[in-house]
Amino acid sequence: MLDKQKIALFLAVLLLFAAAPSLRADELIVMNGLAETLSKVDLETGIVDNNFVTVGLIPNFLLCRNGKAYVVNSGSDDLYIVDIESEIVEDVIDLGSGRNPWAMSFVDDTILLVTNFISSTLAKINLNLNSVTGEWALETRPQGLMTIGERTYITISGFNPSDTSYGPGKLAVWDNVGDSIIQYVAVGTNPQDLDIGPDGRLNVVCSGDYEGLPGMLYMVDTASLAAVDSFQTATSLFPPTDVLVTEDRVGFLAAGGWFDKGEVYTYDPINAVMLHGETNPLTTDLGVISVAPASDSTVFSLNFGADNITEMDSAGNVLKTYYVGDGPQSADVNRIGPGYICGDVNDDMIVNISDAVNIVNYVFIGGEEPSPLESGDSNCDGSVNISDAVWVINYIFIGGNLPCDTDADGTPDC
Structure with missing residues (x-):
């Protein structure tokens, strides 16, 4: 009978390593507003x-999901679905005349919500039917939106085009x-x-x-559904319009800069x-x-006036610059592959003997589960054993196939 403890111990003392299989490089898909096209940046090679591909009239927002780019076009009132690898427009969904689609958010792989300004x-x-299956009235002039679980949160700008005034700003909470x-x-x-x-x-x-009222940032508690804090972001006529919070707890605001930098x-x-x-802006x-x-x-800053995008950190260091099409306006990352390395069960970005040890421990002595579980299925048979x-x-010792190859x-x- 196998001594499970001895097997685990024997594997644990082996120190030989092999070169890791790597994830295919992700791509940044950039929507060029003035060119009405998409550009593709290989984030590994920089190419x-x-x-x-050409999209619709006056594109306004882009999202990527499962190898496809979704673009809402405010001028042509439609949604383009682009297969990124083949670089072909797969479908165009008519959203209805006079809608002026602004932004969108995925509820799941099959349902997409779009705000019509x-x-x-x-x-x-x-997206199984590629058609609009429902449309509901909101308060005046919805713009950005974000889905979290069973709710979608939608900004209501309150803009009145007849006199260019603004009513009370609100956040719609959608079920x-x-x-x-x-x-x-x-x-x-x-x-x-x-x-x-x-x-x-x-x-x-x-x-x-854009006149006397300054730019602000409001913090909204999702449990009480109330604004619990706020602070001023700018007094200028060109306040921030776009926000992103990174994993290292820094908020970034797109603040224009249209005259110099x-x-x-x-x-x-x-x-x-x-x-x-x-x-003291980052420039x-x-x-x-x-x-x-x-x-x-x-983050990537999309520099509409310079036709490029720059990667920068929170100290303002510009790390990379990529020249794209005319008027880059919106971008999203096309995640290629499953988001993990097959066989890398401890998520250290390399496949080595420690991964075999982890699998043995998981199978025989109730050790830590592979992260994610699918990464442990090295032979792609649908289970971890x-x-x-x-x-x-x-793979490591005798030149066998890559995990899952x-x-x-x-x-x-x-």
Whole structure:
């Protein structure tokens, strides 16, 4: 009978390592507002594939999911679905004349919600049917939205085009299950975008009225559905309009900078204070219109006036610059592969003997579960067992196939 403790101990003392299989590089997909095209940036090589596909009239917002790019076009009132790998427009969904779609958020892989600015409605799109399956009236001029669990939070700008004034700013709380408004939460004037902070509060960026009312940032508690804190972000006529909170607890604000250098502000989302603002902005190339996540501690600034994007950290160091199409306006990362390395059960980004040890411990003595569990399925048979540890050992010591490379083509099939 096998001595399970001895097997685990024997494997644990082996120290030989092999080169790790790697994740395929993610891509940043950039929507070029003036060119009405998409660009593709390989985040490993830095190679840019510019204007690889043309989208609709006046594109306004982009999201990526499962290898596809979704673009809402405010001028043509439609949604483009682009297959990123083949660089082909797969479908165009008509959202209805006069809608002026603004932004969108996924509820899940099959349901997409879209805010329509002019019609002041929320549209529900079923991606299995590629059609609008519901549309509901909201208060005046919805813009940004974010889905968290069974709720979607929607900024209500209150803009009145007849006199360019702004009514009370609100945050609509939408029930994704019942397709109905739960309530409206009062926030600052002209709320445009939002993100969730490390403490679970929603960070809502409000741009004021571009005249006397300053830019503000409101913190909304999702349990009580009330604004619990706020602070001023800018006094200028060009306040921040876009917000992103990184994993290392820094909030970034796209703050324009249209005359000399592009500007990005930062703030502390826990203590609700500005770190870099009007008097000490982080600077980059001209016209920062939005920010997109790059890593746990860095962001991409989309520099509309310079036709490029820059990766920067919270200290203002510009790490990389990529030249894209005319007027980069919105961007999202196309995650390639499953988001983990097959066989890397301890998530240290390399497959080595410690992963085989972890699998043996998990199978025989109730050790820690692989993270994620699917990463332990090294032979891609749908379960995690001792054969997966054997596969990893063969790969490391005798030149066997990569974990999950069941057809020996050099690429994991997980």
